[in-house]
Amino acid sequence: MAEAAALPAGRTTRLKIDSDGWIKRAFMGVIALYLVAALALPLYAMLSKSFVTYGFDLSRYEFQVSDESGTVWGDPVTAAALNEALGKFAPEDLRSSSDGRLSAPDLFPDFSFRSPVKYRIRGTSDNAPYLVGLDLQNSTEWRELDSNTFRRVNLRPVTTTGLQNYQEYFSNPVLFSSIENSLFIASVSTVLTVLFAFGFAYAINRSCMPFKGAFRLIAMMPILVPSLLPGIALIYMFGNQGFLKGLLFGQTIYGPLGIVIGSVFFTFPHALIIISTALSISDQRQYEAAESLRASKWRTFWTVTIPGARYGLISAAFVTFTLVITDFGLPKVIGGQYNVLAIDIYKQVIGQQNFEMGAVVSVVLLIPAIVAFIVDRQVQKKQVSLLSARSVPYQPKPNRRFDMTMLAWCATMGVFIAGIIAVCQFAALINYWPYDLSFSLRNYDFNRMDGGGWAAYWNSLELAALTAVIGTAIIFTGAYMVEKIDGFKTGRAVFQFLAMLPMAIPGMVLGLAYIFFFNNPANPFHFIYGTMAILVVSTVTHFYTVGHLTALTALKQIDAEFEPVATSLRQPFWRLFARVTVPVCLPAILDISIYMFVNAMTTVSAVVFLYSTHTALASVAVLNMDDAGDIAPAAAMGMMIFYTNATARILHAFASRRILSRTQAWRVR
Amino acid sequence: MSELQAEGAVATPAEPSYLKIEGLWKAFGDFIALREVSLDIARGEFICFLGPSGCGKTTLLRAIAGLDPQSRGTIRQGGRDISELPASQRDYGIVFQSYALFPNLTVERNIAFGLENTKRPKAEIAARVRELLALVGLPDQAKKYPAQLSGGQQQRIALARAIAINPGLLLLDEPLSALDAKVRVHLRHEIKELQRKLGVTTIMVTHDQEEALSMADRIVVMNHGVIEQIGTPTEIYRHPATLFVADFIGETNRIATTYSGGAVKLGDATLQTRETGLADGAAVTVAVRPEDVLPHAIGHEAGTKPNHLPVRIVDMEFLGSYWRTHLASAALGGTPLVANFSMNAVRRLGLSAGAEMTVELPAERVLVFPQGDTRGGAHG
Numbered sequence A: 001m002a003e004a005a006a007l008p009a010g011r012t013t014r015l016k017i018d019s020d021g022w023i024k025r026a027f028m029g030v031i032a033l034y035l036v037a038a039l040a041l042p043l044y045a046m047l048s049k050s051f052v053t054y055g056f057d058l059s060r061y062e063f064q065v066s067d068e069s070g071t072v073w074g075d076p077v078t079a080a081a082l083n084e085a086l087g088k089f090a091p092e093d094l095r096s097s098s099d100g101r102l103s104a105p106d107l108f109p110d111f112s113f114r115s116p117v118k119y120r121i122r123g124t125s126d127n128a129p130y131l132v133g134l135d136l137q138n139s140t141e142w143r144e145l146d147s148n149t150f151r152r153v154n155l156r157p158v159t160t161t162g163l164q165n166y167q168e169y170f171s172n173p174v175l176f177s178s179i180e181n182s183l184f185i186a187s188v189s190t191v192l193t194v195l196f197a198f199g200f201a202y203a204i205n206r207s208c209m210p211f212k213g214a215f216r217l218i219a220m221m222p223i224l225v226p227s228l229l230p231g232i233a234l235i236y237m238f239g240n241q242g243f244l245k246g247l248l249f250g251q252t253i254y255g256p257l258g259i260v261i262g263s264v265f266f267t268f269p270h271a272l273i274i275i276s277t278a279l280s281i282s283d284q285r286q287y288e289a290a291e292s293l294r295a296s297k298w299r300t301f302w303t304v305t306i307p308g309a310r311y312g313l314i315s316a317a318f319v320t321f322t323l324v325i326t327d328f329g330l331p332k333v334i335g336g337q338y339n340v341l342a343i344d345i346y347k348q349v350i351g352q353q354n355f356e357m358g359a360v361v362s363v364v365l366l367i368p369a370i371v372a373f374i375v376d377r378q379v380q381k382k383q384v385s386l387l388s389a390r391s392v393p394y395q396p397k398p399n400r401r402f403d404m405t406m407l408a409w410c411a412t413m414g415v416f417i418a419g420i421i422a423v424c425q426f427a428a429l430i431n432y433w434p435y436d437l438s439f440s441l442r443n444y445d446f447n448r449m450d451g452g453g454w455a456a457y458w459n460s461l462e463l464a465a466l467t468a469v470i471g472t473a474i475i476f477t478g479a480y481m482v483e484k485i486d487g488f489k490t491g492r493a494v495f496q497f498l499a500m501l502p503m504a505i506p507g508m509v510l511g512l513a514y515i516f517f518f519n520n521p522a523n524p525f526h527f528i529y530g531t532m533a534i535l536v537v538s539t540v541t542h543f544y545t546v547g548h549l550t551a552l553t554a555l556k557q558i559d560a561e562f563e564p565v566a567t568s569l570r571q572p573f574w575r576l577f578a579r580v581t582v583p584v585c586l587p588a589i590l591d592i593s594i595y596m597f598v599n600a601m602t603t604v605s606a607v608v609f610l611y612s613t614h615t616a617l618a619s620v621a622v623l624n625m626d627d628a629g630d631i632a633p634a635a636a637m638g639m640m641i642f643y644t645n646a647t648a649r650i651l652h653a654f655a656s657r658r659i660l661s662r663t664q665a666w667r668v669r
Numbered sequence B: 001m002s003e004l005q006a007e008g009a010v011a012t013p014a015e016p017s018y019l020k021i022e023g024l025w026k027a028f029g030d031f032i033a034l035r036e037v038s039l040d041i042a043r044g045e046f047i048c049f050l051g052p053s054g055c056g057k058t059t060l061l062r063a064i065a066g067l068d069p070q071s072r073g074t075i076r077q078g079g080r081d082i083s084e085l086p087a088s089q090r091d092y093g094i095v096f097q098s099y100a101l102f103p104n105l106t107v108e109r110n111i112a113f114g115l116e117n118t119k120r121p122k123a124e125i126a127a128r129v130r131e132l133l134a135l136v137g138l139p140d141q142a143k144k145y146p147a148q149l150s151g152g153q154q155q156r157i158a159l160a161r162a163i164a165i166n167p168g169l170l171l172l173d174e175p176l177s178a179l180d181a182k183v184r185v186h187l188r189h190e191i192k193e194l195q196r197k198l199g200v201t202t203i204m205v206t207h208d209q210e211e212a213l214s215m216a217d218r219i220v221v222m223n224h225g226v227i228e229q230i231g232t233p234t235e236i237y238r239h240p241a242t243l244f245v246a247d248f249i250g251e252t253n254r255i256a257t258t259y260s261g262g263a264v265k266l267g268d269a270t271l272q273t274r275e276t277g278l279a280d281g282a283a284v285t286v287a288v289r290p291e292d293v294l295p296h297a298i299g300h301e302a303g304t305k306p307n308h309l310p311v312r313i314v315d316m317e318f319l320g321s322y323w324r325t326h327l328a329s330a331a332l333g334g335t336p337l338v339a340n341f342s343m344n345a346v347r348r349l350g351l352s353a354g355a356e357m358t359v360e361l362p363a364e365r366v367l368v369f370p371q372g373d374t375r376g377g378a379h380g
């Protein structure tokens, strides 16, 4: 009997699915469908688009021309032969885009629309599209036309699938140099940001300097503004009419210098949070051990501090790198002629309407983002195991010289960050730089400028509120299904993968993918194109992952046995969800919603492709006003975003504190 | 019930059982966690699943609850085949080691959780909650939150919540393991008392033999996913079916030897044993519990009576109610024999370390198990 190593033959028992089970599956199905429609399909559409080339295939058309009487016809001749004889179109002239047209009469140098000569046209293959006026024809039957009608005959391009777009991209030195530029900017910014943030985090965690709370607050300010705002401040300080221009000794701020300084500004808080967490979990006992071994401070730093924080440093570096390389706002505002990948996507799509090439650049931009994402996930896993170790938190001891050095460092960073914001505020409030420095509110009169006016601000507010509410509901429910549903393993794994994916997708790429997917009239969701809905969908999707991870962390802390208990009490799962799970996770839910709100207010990258005239957004207005030369109003709009986010954060802190005090009774003994 | 008998091919003896488990298997991938588990539980019984950690007790309990279905086999409850029913359509209350009380709800809300959407009037629910609180001895804690109660109190609330809906079956998964020893002993009695009062069929999972022996009507001893023995506490203790059961429940002295003619030889001495049905010459392990080693007399009466053994006292350790005594005997070679002697016996016979004495191993207390098969003869 002991040898019976396997199950006896027979069917494996499966429980019948109750109504609860069906509801759960339906919920998860809906959210999974959301992620498929809002993420997987658009990305697929974009990827396939990058392999599509449009071109005129002249060998597919045949013509016949009559004499002046219109009765005697010459021999049929292909368009390719005509072109060869004429030498009219070189091969590169035959490349086209989806709505390219090639005028057929151009192949006939003698053509005159008044002549009595008649023309015949037909396709020689099944796919030989041409237009007669607005009528699309695609036939191997001859079609006879008088010259006045023939004037309005246009050949249409056919699609071929292949790597031509990529070949073209990599053989174009201007485009190719963007890769180098992007890598250069991202690397330099990453090294600087991680160094600066490490110093700052070290000061906050390891010194006894005063004003730690204030410095923490200041360091978080960049999160509240669009990434292009520092660009505007830098123009005021170091631009052509900048009041600190002399400090540059002839260097220009427009270009890599400006992008790097601005990038350090807007990535600083992200790196700081990660490194600070890593430093705060270090173990006091290790330091005591080092001290008892009489290791020098320097040696302790390299043998205890740095190894302890290494995962945090690596993670911060990759996060910073990704933020910089995928950022679009800053290079747009202060990049000058310096091309980077994100700008190329914008130029190809908005400037040249070359969507296929935009897709190619997007795929190129995806590579570093995905690599960074994978490395970061691996490192995060290791960090978590480090966190769970039982440790005694480090207690810094006062040391006047060290504390003052740290204070000096934090003050420098603080002045830099607060200074950038202050310059924007200053720019927004004065009349006309540099000629009239008197105080004025006219820059806030957005309705006088292009860019969307005050309506853009209200749109942004609406977007942020909708994103916060809808996004949080979707994300939290989705995370609940992944974490607390039993069985249905494959479905949950697929869902989890989809939920992690947005973190690896740069906003520009997502936005472009949305154009391909939603702007297709055959798509049943086409109707949301150009509405507020598509902005909400793209923003929720863009910021999905961080919210999902926050929700998962909170849900994992809840006893796994709540669900079985509720089931045994014959209660539907949604009652447990509403009465217990949501209330217990309320702090996390608030965190997710404020995160969604702030990001929806500041994001530019995805929505810049998707807004329409009546859904213009504040962050995009900053960009467009700056583009139009209205820099002061751009700064003013940027500050509006700042006030709004700061208010939202204060309200959030207030609400969190209230919830905590209300729930004090059941949280602690 | 009559339908059941009509469709059931096997004629059920006497009283049909309330919970009937037949041929249950459970696999986690390649790992078999339960193998061929069959079990009958009568209405109102208190059953303990007892076995070392990882032997499959929780897995069996979860299969009964429909939380993680068995791979093969059937489960019937109250005559109904529930093998494929989802948990929500089964009839049981459950209590976990972690209590799983909802932290944001007060004690009374926790208890009322299963009552609230049953269309009962509010006043009736409130009365029921009061009744349950009184039943578990915490009448004045209704407005508190779980975190404000001690572990023992929380477990009582979890129990009250589970029985609030009058389940036909109460499942307890190591309900006492997270508590201090003192609270645990106290709660044992309370749970047992409560179960008797309510008459609810109860299954409790535990790895603590003392708990099982003191609470259960019948114990199901499990090991490596198989049931080793089912029986009342005294049956299990007095007549362990396998060496594993003998070892796991209580203590044993184990001696390897051969069996012949209803007796085993230990050196010169012969021990008569229980009836075993084993063939002559079979290699066996003899097991004797320390309290079954009876002090007979001081000095040697070698070779006189069967089942008497001359020994020397190596050392004695006073453990409050008895003396734990290590004995050495030429008959056993180097194997020491452990005995528990009562205080009275030690005083009466004047036993002390170094003394020579004679002990008796009564035939009906000498357990014999065939060697090399830990599953023993009873189930083979």
Ligand SMILES: Nc1ncnc2c1ncn2[C@@H]1O[C@H](COP(=O)(O)OP(=O)(O)O)[C@@H](O)[C@H]1O
Pocket: B028, B031, B033, B051, B052, B053, B054, B055, B056, B057, B058, B059, B060
């Ligand atoms: N979900 C699971 N997946 C794989 N193995 C499991 C799972 N649950 C339990 N097991 C294994 O099954 C065996 C029995 O587990 P369990 O029933 O929890 O034991 P216990 O008797 O301690 O309650 C253990 O070896 C455990 O590792």
Ligand SMILES: [Mg+2]
Pocket: B057, B058, B059, B174, B205
């Ligand atoms: Mg268990």
